[in-house]
Amino acid sequence: MHTVIPLARHGPGVLDLNGQADIRRFHPGIGSLDMLRALRTSRQRQRPLAVTLHWPANPPSDEYPRSLAQEIQLVGCHLGARQPLEYFQWRGAASIGAVQTLMAAMRERFHFLAPGRGDYGIDLDPYHTDWAGMGLLRDLGFNHVCIGVPDARAEGVHALAWYRDPAPIQSLIDAARTFDFRSVSVDLGYGSAWQTLASFDTKLASLIALEPDRLQVFDYARPPSRYLAQPARAQCSAADKAQMRQLCFERLGAAGYHYIGLGLFARGDDDLIQAQERGRLSRTSEGFTLHGYCDHIGLGLGAISQIDGLCAQNSSTEPAYAQALHNGQLPTCQGWQRQVGDGLREYVVERLACDLELDIQAIERRYGLVFSQYFATLWPLLEQWARDGLIELSAQFLCVLPDGRRQVDELCGLFEQA
Incomplete structure (x- = not known):
């Protein structure tokens, strides 16, 4: 029997991509040796890999790329040379030169698939990437791009000017189509004090007109990890935020986008939507993925790895991260090991988030x-959601109804805290 932390019955819709990894459970008892054992198990089982590399939001020191290269070598030497790298995501916008250097290190240690077979994505800053750079990224093997929020590093008049100007984003989307990238995702933040409902509506309409494959919408008060290093900014009112969220569901839904969860909207023909319809979508510490069956390895500051029952996080400060690698150790600083009972909750939350239904029997x-x-303790609240027309509930089955789609993150949160 479990105690549920009280929550509101249901809100106007949640657009929050945080909470994919339950860092509340992390403790410093997990370290480098635990990660090494997990890597050895992965090698012995020859499991496919999904790797995420983290580049800091604020410009790192000159030492950081060298530290990252050290981690790539150290992790790679404990894995099998033929373990397929099915998924790779470069998180955070970096210079083309840094990407070229570290991709060379990645290819030395990891087995990338033949062109067109793997899913390899990278985050872009629209004000520091041009057509030539897009061509180089395609040559390096990337086939997915995520275009960052151009106003994320600015305040006041600069933020407003960048927010209003769709040209840089349009240029990158045109380049991505020309160079045959498989998908284009665009980030959209809301909730800054200088944003109004009218300006947000205009911005949203301009992005919809560009027809990206996916839009990642987030509250500036709870940004994705790639923006966390940015200074906190003044927020608009809670009422304005609620209206901006409502606009996202209305405008994007009318434009043919489907809400997957965690602030992510995608077009009906997107791979993630098709996987969700077929019951093949998964959710990890990085969000929704087609590669949930892979061992997930995080490289860089604060990166999280998930291998079997181990969830391990790297040091989040550059001195500690670099010192561990200088000593020949992995920079793992905390984490947690799944215990009896954790598997049930994780399974319920993942299937509910990905399938929008649970086969209770x-x-x-x-x-x-x-x-x-x-x-x-949760069941009476679920019954109330059913009476409100948000879910269908019986002793055998739970299904999220159309009116409850925008509350699916909140519904998952109830089970996460149960």
Whole structure:
């Protein structure tokens, strides 16, 4: 029996991509040796890999690329040479030169798939990437791009000017189409004090007109990790934020975008939407993915790795990160190991987030329990959601109804805290 932290019955819709990894459970008892054991297990089982490399939001020191190269070498030497790298994501906008150097190090140690087979993405700063750079990135093997928020590093008049100007984003989308990138995602932040409902509506309309494959919408008060190093900014009112969220659901829905969850919207023909419809979508510490069956390895400051039951995080400060690598050790500083009972909650949350439904009878058979009794303190709230027309609920099945799609993150949060 579990105690549920009280939450509001349901809100106007959540657009928050934080909380994919339950860092509340992290403790310093997890370290380099735990990560080495996990890498050895991955090598022995020859499991496919998904790797995320983190580049800081603020310009790092000249030493950081060298430290990253050291980590790439150290992690790579504990993995099998033929373990397929099915997914790679470069998080954070870096110079083309830094990308070229570190991609050379990656290819020395990791087995990239043949062109067109893997999913390899990179974050871009629209004010520091041009057509020539897009061509170089395509030559390096990237086939997905995420275009960052141009106003994320500015305040006042500069932020407003960058916010209003769609030309840099349009140029990169045109380049991505020309160079045959598989998908284009655009970040959109809301909630700054200088934003108004009218200006946000105009910005949203301009992005919809550019027809990106995906839009990642987030609250500036809870930004993605790639923006966390930016100074805190003044916020608009809670009422204005709620209206901006509402606009996202209305405008993007009318334009043919589907809400997946965690602030992510995608077009109906997107790979993630198709995977969701077929029950093949997964969710990890990086969000929604087609590669949930892979061992997930994080490289760089604050990066999180998930291998079997281990969730491990690198040091978030550059001195500690660099010192560990200088000593020949992995920079793991904290994490947690899945315990008995954690698997059930993780499974329920992932399947609910990805499939928008739960086969309660199958869960009961799999884990040997009565679902309504195990989540007894949560069940009355679920019944209220059902009466409000947000979910369909029975002893055998839970299904998120169309009116409840925008509350799916909040619904998952109830189970995460159960």
